[in-house]
Amino acid sequence: MSREMLQTPRGGSTPHDQDDGFYVKPFHSSSSSGTQIGSSAGGGAAGSDGNGGYVYTGNNSGSFVGRHRKKILVGSVILTLSAVSILIALLVKKPWDHSGANGSSSFLGDRRGENGTGGDNRGNEGANKNGSPPRFDEQAAVQISTAVQCNAYTPPLDQPFEYGKQPIRGVNLGGWLVLEPFITPSMFEPYISQNVIDEYTLTKLLGKEKSREYLQKHYSTWVTEDTFKRIRDLGLNHVRIPVGYWALGGLTEDEPYVPDLSLDYLLQGLKWAAQYGLRAMVEIHGAPGSQNGWNHSGRAGKIRWMNGTPEGEANGKRTIEYVKQLTRLIQGPGMEHVSPMFGLLNEPAIFLLERPPIDKWYKDVFREFRNITGVGKGPWGVLHDGFLGLTEWEGFMPKSDRLALDVHNYLIFDHNLIRLNRRDQVNFPCDVWSKSMQQSTAKFGPTLVGEFSSATNDCATYLNGIGVGYRWDGTFQPEEDQIKKLPLDEAACQPRLNGAVEGYCSCKEQNRIGYYTPEYRKFLSDFTQTQMDAFEQGLGWFYWNFKTETNALWSYFDGVEQGWIPKDANNRPGGCLALGRPIGPYAG
Structure with a gap:
């Protein structure tokens, strides 16, 4: 069931979506020589051979320099930009360069398995102009080592996961x-008083630039x-x-x-x-x-x-x-x-x-x-x-x-x-x-x-949503019920079922870990x-x-x-069998 399944959707204004078509921007590689993932197969920008190379379509007459002037110019620009990019990559620390337990701060991280061999430690040091992690291209593809295995109960990533046999x-x-x-x-x-209730209203209030900065940090x-x-x-x-x-x-x-x-x-x-x-x-x-x-x-x-x-x-x-x-x-x-x-x-x-x-x-x-x-x-x-x-x-x-x-x-x-x-x-x-x-x-x-x-x-x-309340303590009331001035539903909390413990029907206490007894x-x-x-x-x-x-x-x-969730999901001490309620096979 949904987290708000019984809550009838609240009203709102109609967006101005166009019915006559739209364009979903393709994914652009952060590398000038990378593939453009998300574009149609074989597609390339004008002047490109579709594989990252440049196609020269100029006049073949004249001197060598004259015949290849555009190639030389393009090559010089590429070399200059590459040198500048490498220098920036070396000097600037990216926001996603969080050091892991192994001390690695590279973009791809340490690919080595437990035996210290295999894998690939290459990183894509480029970044998008917005400062976020670069996207996939040929140089930043996911590298899989045969030694990468999350636990002994699960096959390595280079082998298929057998759905239906392995949970x-x-x-x-x-x-x-x-x-x-x-x-x-x-x-x-900070923004609820300004009628912010979701990501739509939040970004609409903050505007594009502030929203990007706010979300980048998050x-x-x-x-x-x-x-x-x-x-x-x-x-x-x-x-x-x-x-x-x-x-x-x-x-x-x-x-x-x-x-x-x-x-x-x-x-x-x-x-x-x-x-x-x-x-x-x-x-x-x-x-x-x-x-x-x-x-x-x-x-x-x-x-x-x-x-x-x-x-x-x-x-x-x-x-x-x-x-x-x-x-x-x-x-x-x-x-x-x-x-x-x-x-x-x-x-x-x-x-x-x-x-x-x-x-x-x-x-x-x-x-x-x-x-x-x-x-x-x-x-x-x-x-x-x-x-x-x-x-x-x-x-x-x-x-x-x-x-x-x-x-x-x-x-x-x-x-x-x-x-x-x-x-x-x-x-x-x-x-x-x-x-x-x-x-x-x-x-x-x-x-x-x-x-x-x-x-x-x-x-x-x-x-249940901002300003909606809770079924547990009897404060739940969707906006449409408020408009219709309907009475609140009876509180779902029934102390007589589990003992009249002080604070049991209080959402404030139920949200506080310190309130939880060993029995609970x-x-x-x-x-x-x-x-x-x-x-x-x-x-x-x-x-x-x-x-x-x-x-x-x-x-x-x-x-x-x-302590109420096992430290190892593959070795659980409780469950149906432990409580004397074994799950039998489906009878059809």
Whole structure:
């Protein structure tokens, strides 16, 4: 279930998206001799042979110098620029040059395996004019060493990961390249009084230049090389990396997002993943027009994507073009080893839209995706269930080439499930979610859980949106209910179910780690591990999130430090069997 599944989208103004076509800016190499990833095959700029060389088309008459004057001039310019670039690269320290545990500060990092051999330590010392990490080209391709292996339970990156036989055990890098108020409230709080509620309103308020500076600082610090090392050391094997469509450029006048910058950091993240033997699932988290009207799509309010209007149809077509662009990117040199899964679109609110057009859109986008990768090649394509439930997708797109279904399982956005007592919440994954994963795998095909957490309340700051309140303490009220002057729902917290403990129904206390008793921590441990067991009845799981600023129940790192998440995801002491609720085989 969505983090805001029961929250009806709030209203907002209509963006001025053009219906008569658009242009998604191609990816430009930071190297003058590199390939242009994302352009059409064989394409080259005027005067180029498409391979980084220059084509001379001038007059052949006259002296040698006369005949080759342009070549000599071009060569002199290139040599001069190269010398200047090398000097700058040597003198200037880049913002992404964070030293890792091995002391390396090169862009690609130390590629050596445990035996100290193999791999490639080359770096791309160039930088884009905006100061962000350079993009992929032939010289900065992902280099894979046969020795790179995140743990003994996972094959090295030069060997395929056997989905369905080996479980995905991963975390999300949420709040990094797509902002969410509940993950990093400090980025929004200075501007809430000015009606900032999402990345759209934030960048619109700050303007292009200030937004770029603001986001540059965030991107370079929220996730670093050490993040990937820590993920590896916890026994995990995958990361899921959300990215907004604006990362690829091609924005309209009414789209104030910062283009291109987050794409550079996405590519840096993929290189770090390769360095530590981790596989990545890149996914489009925000589509043009917003596919769900929630703040983590980039813009809260109305759904302007595939909503039955010409504007919605145009945004659907734009989204496919962005998927195609990003697909071409992750087909780049060495990428097939690092990014074997691709999320075509995160959490479209299909339950609020007409189903048939979305079915067609799913088929169209997957066809375009496979047209680029080729049959049997490229990453798995992943569709989200759109909150319809897994059974609604049984038999959809049968015999597709490596197609998987994604579901996001949370108890806390359902008024009935959030009220269950602790024992029933712990058992729910063993008894219910495990069977749904088995059934979906049998009747749709490979199914995974792209998001879940340890949370059993919705108290995390701004989790439901800024100014919306919380189901747990009875303050939850979406904006449309406020306008209609509807009464607040009854508080989900029921002290009689778990004892009348002082502060139990207070979101302030629930957000404070110091409030958690040993009994509560044991409950969190049991609940987290039964979920992991249940979701491994399918392809596996990605925990949401790797960290947050203010709420430990949504932070994998905090959960490990506080003891309710195992230090090694491959050796878990708890789970369904340990609690006397073994998961049996699917009966059909």
